[in-house]
Amino acid sequence: MSTVDDRTEKKTVERTVPEVEAPDYSLIGRRLPRHDARDKVFGQTKYAGDRPVEGMLYAKVLRSAYAAARLISVDTGVAEAMPGVHAVMTAKDVPLNETTTKFGQTTDTGGFEGTVRVLADKKVRYMGEAVALVAAETLEQAERAARAIKVEYEPLEGVFDPREALKPDAYRVGESDTNVVSNYRVRKGDADEAFKTADVIVENTYHVPHGDHVYIEPETGIAWLDEDGVITIRASTQVIEHFRGVADILGLPHNKVRVIAPMLGGGFGGKEDITVEAYLALLVWRTGRPVSLTYTREESLLAHSKRHPYFMKYRHGANADGKLVAVEAELISDAGGYAYLSPWVLLYSTVCAPGPYRVPNVKVDSYAVLTNNTFTSAYRGFGAPQVCFAYEQQMDALAARLGMSPLEFRELNYLHTGEASGTGHVIQTAVWTDVTAREAWAALGEPTKPRSSHERIGRGMASSMQSYGRLIYMHDTSRSFVGFEMDGTLVVRCGVQDIGGGQASSLATIAAEVLGVDLDDVTVYFGDTALTPLAGTTTATRQLYMSGNATLKAATTVRDTLAQKAGEMLGVQPERLELRDKAFHVLVVDDAEPGVTPTPEPLPLLDVVKACASSGIPLWNLAQFNAPSREVEDVQNVHGQIFPDFTFGTHAAEVAVDTDTGNVEVLKFIAAFDVGQAINCLSAEGQLEGGSVCGLGYALLEDVKLDQGKTITPALDTYLIPTAKDTPDVQSILVESRGGVGPFGAKGIGEPSSTSGAPALANAVADAIGVQVRELPMTPERVLRAMRDPELESISAKA
Amino acid sequence: MELYAIELRLNGQPRKASVTVADTLLDVLRTQLGAHDVKNGCGQGDCGACTVLLDGRAVNSCLTLAVQADGSEVTTLRGLGTPEDPHPLQEAFVRHGAIQCGFCTSGMVLAAKSFLDDHPEPTRDEIREGISGNLCRCTGYTKIVDAIEEAAHVNAGGRS
Numbered sequence: 028m029s030t031v032d033d034r035t036e037k038k039t040v041e042r043t044v045p046e047v048e049a050p051d052y053s054l055i056g057r058r059l060p061r062h063d064a065r066d067k068v069f070g071q072t073k074y075a076g077d078r079p080v081e082g083m084l085y086a087k088v089l090r091s092a093y094a095a096a097r098l099i100s101v102d103t104g105v106a107e108a109m110p111g112v113h114a115v116m117t118a119k120d121v122p123l124n125e126t127t128t129k130f131g132q133t134t135d136t137g138g139f140e141g142t143v144r145v146l147a148d149k150k151v152r153y154m155g156e157a158v159a160l161v162a163a164e165t166l167e168q169a170e171r172a173a174r175a176i177k178v179e180y181e182p183l184e185g186v187f188d189p190r191e192a193l194k195p196d197a198y199r200v201g202e203s204d205t206n207v208v209s210n211y212r213v214r215k216g217d218a219d220e221a222f223k224t225a226d227v228i229v230e231n232t233y234h235v236p237h238g239d240h241v242y243i244e245p246e247t248g249i250a251w252l253d254e255d256g257v258i259t260i261r262a263s264t265q266v267i268e269h270f271r272g273v274a275d276i277l278g279l280p281h282n283k284v285r286v287i288a289p290m291l292g293g294g295f296g297g298k299e300d301i302t303v304e305a306y307l308a309l310l311v312w313r314t315g316r317p318v319s320l321t322y323t324r325e326e327s328l329l330a331h332s333k334r335h336p337y338f339m340k341y342r343h344g345a346n347a348d349g350k351l352v353a354v355e356a357e358l359i360s361d362a363g364g365y366a367y368l369s370p371w372v373l374l375y376s377t378v379c380a381p382g383p384y385r386v387p388n389v390k391v392d393s394y395a396v397l398t399n400n401t402f403t404s405a406y407r408g409f410g411a412p413q414v415c416f417a418y419e420q421q422m423d424a425l426a427a428r429l430g431m432s433p434l435e436f437r438e439l440n441y442l443h444t445g446e447a448s449g450t451g452h453v454i455q456t457a458v459w460t461d462v463t464a465r466e467a468w469a470a471l472g473e474p475t476k477p478r479s480s481h482e483r484i485g486r487g488m489a490s491s492m493q494s495y496g497r498l499i500y501m502h503d504t505s506r507s508f509v510g511f512e513m514d515g516t517l518v519v520r521c522g523v524q525d526i527g528g529g530q531a532s533s534l535a536t537i538a539a540e541v542l543g544v545d546l547d548d549v550t551v552y553f554g555d556t557a558l559t560p561l562a563g564t565t566t567a568t569r570q571l572y573m574s575g576n577a578t579l580k581a582a583t584t585v586r587d588t589l590a591q592k593a594g595e596m597l598g599v600q601p602e603r604l605e606l607r608d609k610a611f612h613v614l615v616v617d618d619a620e621p622g623v624t625p626t627p628e629p630l631p632l633l634d635v636v637k638a639c640a641s642s643g644i645p646l647w648n649l650a651q652f653n654a655p656s657r658e659v660e661d662v663q664n665v666h667g668q669i670f671p672d673f674t675f676g677t678h679a680a681e682v683a684v685d686t687d688t689g690n691v692e693v694l695k696f697i698a699a700f701d702v703g704q705a706i707n708c709l710s711a712e713g714q715l716e717g718g719s720v721c722g723l724g725y726a727l728l729e730d731v732k733l734d735q736g737k738t739i740t741p742a743l744d745t746y747l748i749p750t751a752k753d754t755p756d757v758q759s760i761l762v763e764s765r766g767g768v769g770p771f772g773a774k775g776i777g778e779p780s781s782t783s784g785a786p787a788l789a790n791a792v793a794d795a796i797g798v799q800v801r802e803l804p805m806t807p808e809r810v811l812r813a814m815r816d817p818e819l820e821s822i823s824a825k826a
Numbered sequence: 827m828e829l830y831a832i833e834l835r836l837n838g839q840p841r842k843a844s845v846t847v848a849d850t851l852l853d854v855l856r857t858q859l860g861a862h863d864v865k866n867g868c869g870q871g872d873c874g875a876c877t878v879l880l881d882g883r884a885v886n887s888c889l890t891l892a893v894q895a896d897g898s899e900v901t902t903l904r905g906l907g908t909p910e911d912p913h914p915l916q917e918a919f920v921r922h923g924a925i926q927c928g929f930c931t932s933g934m935v936l937a938a939k940s941f942l943d944d945h946p947e948p949t950r951d952e953i954r955e956g957i958s959g960n961l962c963r964c965t966g967y968t969k970i971v972d973a974i975e976e977a978a979h980v981n982a983g984g985r986s
Contacts (some may be wrong), residue, residue: 064920067928069912070863070903074929077862241963243867243875243929292865292929293963324868527927527964709923716966717926743872743961751954751967 047765053607054540055771056763058708061532062546063290063525072290075263076247076321083249083317084113086303086310087169089159089176090330091151094364094399094736095185095198098151101159102177109175111168114313116160118148121309122278128300128367139374139500139662141208141366142201145276145305151180152200152364153401154736155330162310162318185399187736189361190338192396200364200397208362208395209370211377213450213665216388221353225344229424233341233417234802237361237731238334238406241748244292245327250307251317253285257557258311260304261287265294265524266564269301270556273308284308288554294526295721296405299566300332300367325741333731334406335360335372335395337413343421349429349439353388354449356380358414362395363402369395372403374498375410378669381449382418383460383492384440389449391665399736405566407721411493412782419489419786420799427822433488433790434468437461441490444766448492452668457766457774459701460490460675466760467679467699474681475694481687484694485795488679489786494670495568495775496768502656505573506560509538509581510647511589513640515609515633517544519551520558523574524565528777529710533571534578536706537770541582543606543632560649568775571706572671573652575770581650592644593635611635672768674779676700678719678787684795686814689807691727691792693753698784699760703767703774715759715780722784724749730804793822832896836861837905845892852876852887854895855902863903863932867961874960877933878902884940886959903932906939914980915939918973926964934960938974948978 049056066072103115118124125148127140147158159176163169186198192206200206222228248262260273267286274284286304303320310318322331337360344353358376362369373395380391426436441460447453468488475484497503508520519538525531535549552559562574586606593611594601604611610629639646654671681695698715705711728747732740740746767774785803792810793799798819800809813819827846834841836859843858852869855861855878867875869888876887879901880894907913915935918924925931934957941956942948948956953974954967962970 058923060920060923061925064923064925064928065909067925067931068903068916068919068935069907069909070932072928073862074865076866079857241961242927243873243961243963244865244927245867291927293927295963321866324870324873527929529926713923713926713965713969716968717964718966720966721963742870743868744870748961748963749967750958750961751971752958754954754967756950756968756971757966 052540054536056705056708061529061710062535063532074244074292075261075289080249080251080317083319084162084164084314085166085169086306086318086320087161087173088157088306089173091147091154091156091158093151093180093182094154095183096151096180097183098147098149099179099181106172106175109172111164112172114162114310116309116313118146121145121276123276124148126276139370143365153399155401156364160306160310162314185736187398187400189359189396189398192398193394200399206397208366208397209373211374211393211663211665213377213389213391215449215451218353218355218388218390221388222344225352226347227425227428228344229421230342231801233339235337235413235416236803237336238725238729239328239731239746240295240297240406242293242295242297245322245324246302246331247321248303248307249319250311252311252315257283257285258308259285260307262304263291263298264288264304265298265526265566267522267524267554267556268561269304272301273305276305277308277312285557288524291526295407297331299405302331328741328746329738332367332404333401335403339417341417341421343425345425349431349436351384351386351440354381354386355390358393360395361400361403362397363400365402367402367404369403372410376414377665378450379411379492380414383442383490383675385442385446400733408778408782415491415782416786420789420801423790424822434464437464437490450665450667450669456672456768457701457764458675459762459764463675463677463699463701463762464490466762467677467697470697470758470760471679471681471695481685483684483686483795485684485791486681487787487790487794488677489783489790490677491783492673492675493779493782494673496572496654496671497567497569498669499656499671500659503563503573503654504651505562505577506649506651507574507577507581508560508647508649509578509585511636515636517542517549519549519578520560521553521574521578522559522562523553523570525553526565528714530565530570533575533706537575537578538582541586543609568777571773572769572775577650577652579770580652581648584648584650588644589635589639592639593630596638597630674774674776676779678783680787680791682791682795684792689810691805691810693723693755696755697758698780699762700776700780701762701764701774702776703769704763704765704771705761706773708761711761711776712759714776716757718780719757719784720749720754721781723754725803726785726788727804797821830893832893834895835899837901847893849892850888851890851892851895854892855887861902865929865932874937875930875933877936879936879940884937903935915977918977922969922973924965924969924973930960930962934962934970942978942981946981950975
C-alpha cells in the first residue's frame with residue numbers, strides 16, 4: 028500500500044472560487060491515507076483501556092442518587108471489610124477536595140475559574156456526582172462494595188431550569204449566594220436607537236437541549252506508581268496537562284504525576300475535563316497498586332459533562348435595502364451542578380452571538396447559571412453552535428420579510444476582511460464566508476421532486492464563524508521537537524493528544540514537507556507529559572494552529588542548519604539550496620555567482636546529516652510557538668480581540684418532510700469551509716463530513732432528557748445518534764484562501780465543521796413547511812406541532 | 827459462580843478459557859484471551875464496536891455468552907488480515923480515509939465483511955442499511971460507505 032495515493036480523487040465540480048496561487052508542495056494538500064490508519068485497521072493500536080498492568084485493581088465510582096441533597100453521612104465500614112476490597116475513599120480522604128477548574132493553562136485567568144469538588148461534600152449538586160471510590164481485586168468485588176456503602180442524604184428541592192435559577196429567591200445550587208456563574212455584556216454602537224430606525228424587526232426565542240458526546244470509547248484509564256515514585260496515568264484524555272491539577276489534588280509536586288494519552292477513541296470536548304485521572308491517582312496513591320477504571324456507557328451518559336442547553340432571545344433589525352442595522356441577544360445557559368468550563372463556553376457564545384455578519388449596533392447579555400442538572404462543559408463548537416442555530420434562523424426570517432433569498436440577504440451582510448466583528452475586533456485574516464456560501468448553495472443542484480402528495484422538499488443554508496486557537500487571555504503556547512536520526516529518518520516529539528482528527532499525522536506531514544523526506548520516514552511521539560514537549564490541550568481546534576506552527580518552526584530551523592552545512596559542502600550560498608526528495612538541490616539562477624559552477628548533482632540529505640553529526644552540529648530543534656495574548660481587562664464587558672482568528676463556512680441542505688408524520692429526511696448535505704490550506708485533503712474532508720453529521724444529530728435526534736435532574740435517556744437506545752441510515756452522503760467542499768494563521772496559511776476545522784449544520788437543516792425544514800422550528804431536536808412531534816401552530820408566522824419568501 | 831471450560835478457535839488458533847455462564851464473549855476475548863482489538867463501546871448491543879465474526883457471521887460479542895462460542899471459530903479484526911496480507915476492506919478503509927479515531931473500526935470492518943458475504947454487489951443504500959448497527963461518531967459514514975463500495979468491487983474482480 029502506497030502512502031501517497033491520489034486514486035480516490037473526487038469528481039470535480041464547477042468552482043466559483045477566486046484564484047489564490049497554489050504553492051508547489053510535495054505533501055501538503057495531497058489526499059494521503061493517514062499514517063495511524065494502518066495501525067488501526069489491523070487492530071494494532073493500543074487505546075487507554077487496552078494495556079492491562081500486572082496486578083492491577085479495578086475501581087468503581089459510587090455516584091449520587093439525588094440531584095439536590097444535603098450529604099449527611101457516608102458509611103464505608105461494611106464496604107471496606109468486603110472480600111477483595113483494598114480502598115474506599117470519600118471526600119475526607121482527598122488532600123485537596125475543593126479545587127478550581129484549569130485546563131492546561133499557562134496563566135491564571137481570575138474570574139473565569141470555577142470551584143469543583145473531586146468527591147461530593149456538604150451538598151450534592153447533580154445526580155451522578157461522585158461520592159466515593161472503591162478499588163478491589165475484581166470489578167465485581169468493586170461494584171458490590173460500592174453498593175454496600177451507606178450514604179445518608181437529606182433531599183433538597185433543587186432547581187432545574189436556568190431561567191428559574193436566575194430568580195432572586197431561587198434554590199441555591201452551591202454554597203454561594205447566587206446561581207450565576209458568569210455574566211457578560213457586549214455593547215457596540217447604540218442598539219436601542221438603531222432599532223427605532225429599522226424598517227424590519229424580527230424577534231424570536233430559541234431553545235437547544237443537553238447533548239452527549241458519545242465518543243465510541245467511554246472514559247477509561249489505567250494508573251500505576253512507577254519505580255521512581257511517579258504516579259503514571261495512561262488515560263483517554265484530551266488534556267495530559269491535567270497532571271498539574273491531579274498533583275494538586277494529591278498534594279504532590281507537579282513532577283510526581285505523569286499523564287500519557289495514547290490514541291483516543293474520540294473526544295469532542297468530553298475528555299477535556301478530568302474524567303478518570305484524579306480517581307485513579309487517588310486510588311494508586313492510597314493502595315500502591317496499579318488501578319484501572321472504565322466508565323460504563325450508562326455512567327458516561329449520566330455523569331460526564333454535557334453540551335450546554337441554551338435559552339436565547341434574539342432581535343434583529345434591518346433596513347428596507349437589506350442591510351442589518353442592529354442585533355440584540357439574551358443568552359441563558361444551563362451550567363448544571365458545577366461551573367467547569369461554563370464561563371469559557373458562554374464567552375465563546377457571547378463573542379459569536381452576531382455571527383459572521385457586519386452589524387453596526389450590537390447588544391448582547393449572557394448568563395451561565397447553575398442548576399441541579401448534569402454539569403455541562405466543552406462540546407465540539409464550545410458555545411458557537413447554540414447561537415448559530417438562533418442567528419441563522421433569524422437571517423432567514425429577515426430575508427423572508429424583505430422578499431430576498433437567503434443567499435442574497437446574507438451576501439449583503441457578510442463580514443469581510445478589515446471589518447469589525449461584534450466585539451470590535453477588526454479581522455485582518457481571510458474572511459471568505461461569501462465564497463463558501465455560494466459554493467454550498469450551488470452544490471445543492473437541481474431540487475428533488477416530492478415522492479408523494481404528503482412530502483414537501485425544503486432547502487436551507489447556514490453560515491458560521493468559529494474561533495480556532497484558545498482565548499488570547501490564556502497566553503497559549505505549544506512546543507515541538509523535530510530531529511533527524513543518524514540514518515536520515517525523522518522524529519517528532521510533541522505532547523499533542525491525538526483524538527482521532529489526525530493530530531499526530533498532521534505534524535508528520537508538516538515535518539516531512541519541510542525536511543524533504545517521505546511520510547514513512549517520520550515517527551511521531553505524542554501525548555506524554557514526561558517525554559514529549561508540552562503542547563497544550565487538544566481542544567479549541569488549536570493543535571494544527573499551535574503545534575503545527577511549533578513543528579513548522581522547529582523543522583525550518585533544522586532545515587536551515589542542514590542547508591548551511593550543505594552549502595559549505597557544495598560551495599554555494601544556502602539560500603540557493605532546496606531540500607526535497609531527500610537531497611539538497613542547487614537552484615540554478617540566471618545571475619550565478621562568478622566563479623561558481625552550479626552543481627547539477629543533488630547532495631543526498633543523508634550525507635549532510637552525517638556531516639553535521641560528525642561536526643557537532645545539532646540535527647534537531649525544539650521550538651515554541653506563542654499565540655497572541657492579552658490580559659483580561661474587564662471580565663464582564665467583552666471588547667476587542669478575544670481569539671487569534673476565526674474559521675468561516677457554510678452548510679447547505681435539502682430535506683424531505685413528511686407532512687403526515689413530521690418526519691424529516693435529509694436528502695442532500697453540503698459543507699463548504701475555508702480551511703485556509705488543507706494539510707491533508709482526505710483528513711480535512713473527514714472533519715467536514717464528521718462535523719456535519721454531528722450537526723445532523725443535534726438537529727434531528729439528540730436530546731439528553733432530564734426529569735428533575737434525573738437522566739431518562741441513559742443508553743444509546745434512548746439517546747440516539749445518527750446511524751449510517753440517518754445520513755446522506757455528505758459533500759465536502761474545501762475552500763482554500765491560504766489566509767489563516769496556522770502553518771502554510773491553514774485554518775482550524777475540527778469544531779467549525781459542525782457549527783452551522785443544525786441551523787442549515789432547520790432552515791431547510793422551515794422552507795419545506797413554511798414555519799420555523801425554533802427548538803432542537805426537530806423531532807417529528809415538534810415539526811407537526813410547528814405546522815399546526817397558528818401563532819407562527821410564515822417564513823415563505825415566495826408569498 | 828461455577829466455571830466451565832470452553833474451547834474455541836480465535837483467528838485460527840485453538841484457545842481455551844474458563845468462564846462462568848454470565849461471562850460474555852466480549853469479556854472473555856478481552857480479559858482472558860488478550861483480544862484487545864475487540865472494543866467495548868456500550869455493552870448493551872447498541873453501538874456495534876464489539877462486533878466479531880462467530881463462525882463467519884457478525885455478532886455483537888457483548889450480547890453473546892462465552893459458552894455460546896464453545897467449539898466455534900471466532901474472527902476479530904486481527905484475524906481478517908495483516909499488514910502483509912490485508913483484506914480488501916482493510917485496504918479500502920485506509921485508502922478512503924474511513925478511519926479517524928479508529929475505535930469503531932474493528933466492529934465496522936467485520937460487520938462490513940459479514941454484510942458483503944451476503945450482498946456481493948450492494949448499492950450504497952444497502953451498505954448504509956448493512957452497517958446501521960455500527961455507530962461511528964467521527965467520520966459521518968460517507969467515507970466508510972465509499973470504502974465498503976470499493977471493497978465490493980475488488981471482491982467482484984477477485985482478490986489481487
